[in-house]
Amino acid sequence: MSRCVGSLRKMANFSGVKLDQVVKQLESFAPTSLAEKWDNVGLLIEPPNDKLVERILLTNDLTEPVMGEAIEKKVDMIISYHPPIFKPLTRITKANWKERVVAACLSNSIALYSPHTAWDKVLGGVNDWLAKAIVDIQGIKPLVPEPDAVPGTGSGRLVETNMPISQLVQALQEHIENSVHVAFAVDHQAKTFVNTVGICGGSGGSLLRGLQVDLVITGEMSHHELLDFNHNGTTVLLCNHSNSERGYLREFLPMLDDRLQGACELFISEKDKDPLHTVMRGNAQATQKVQQ
Ligand SMILES: [Zn+2]
Secondary structure, eight states, X not given: XXXXXXXXXXXXXXXXXXXXXXXXXXXXXXXXXXXXXXXOOEEEEOOSSOOOBOEEEEESSXXXXXXXXXXXXXXXXXXXXXXXXXXXXXXXXXXXXXXXXXXXXXXXXXXXXXXTHHHHHSTTSHHHHHHTTTSOGGGEEEEEEOTTSOTTOEEEEEXXXXXXXXXXXXXXXXXXXSOOEEEXXXXXXXXXXXXXXXXESSSOHHHHTTOOOSEEEESOOOHHHHXXXXXXXXXXXXXXXXXXXXXXXHHHHHHHHHHTTTOSEEEEOSSOOOSOOOOOTTOTTHHHHHHO
């Protein structure tokens, strides 16, 4: 799958779409009403001018390097999975990176939209993408189904399988295109095969807590949460927070392209990456390579 639909249509003319039409398509895929009450989702920055949206950048996190890329690519809109504005801002100065990002969006007339937990819960969203490391979509159920919503919508995911743990780890690594950390259940030697798996992208500790499953997959967890899971008979696979989410953008890009009928040039950020890197013992020299 291409990282950039635009590059496939180099000679094509992108007619552009009004911002409210892009927002309408994003809402019709994953209504913001699905998002958690504590979340801050939807259109977060609307530039004052009404120019058409011709170029859209997709990113997991809107960091300053990603913001620089957006300006360089002359995009009109950024879709950032995590909301860059979460706590209320009391000023827009140069002193804080989030404030600088907001100022850069406004001064470059770039709109900003964040779906966050609406994408987690929606059928065909981030958690379904993560669960597809193990099974097809038909075998995936929400952990907490959303009332009065399309079946398959809800928080977290639950899958049944019959895989040796080594095969499951390999499948997950291939799927997220990255390494994972394993914390084994204290009695793990008693079980060769994994039958039940709880899944939650990002920080899934609180949602997955107390679940009676062989294994859970999430992005990050605290040391003490890990010990609780392991003593409850559950093995934990950690991907790093954003590595459990980011790959979904590759699945979302062609869906958005269809919805916009090819009217916009779509990019996945090349600068967006998880801040954590694994440096193996004895390989510290690789740190410099990672830095570049
Ligand atoms: Zn997250």
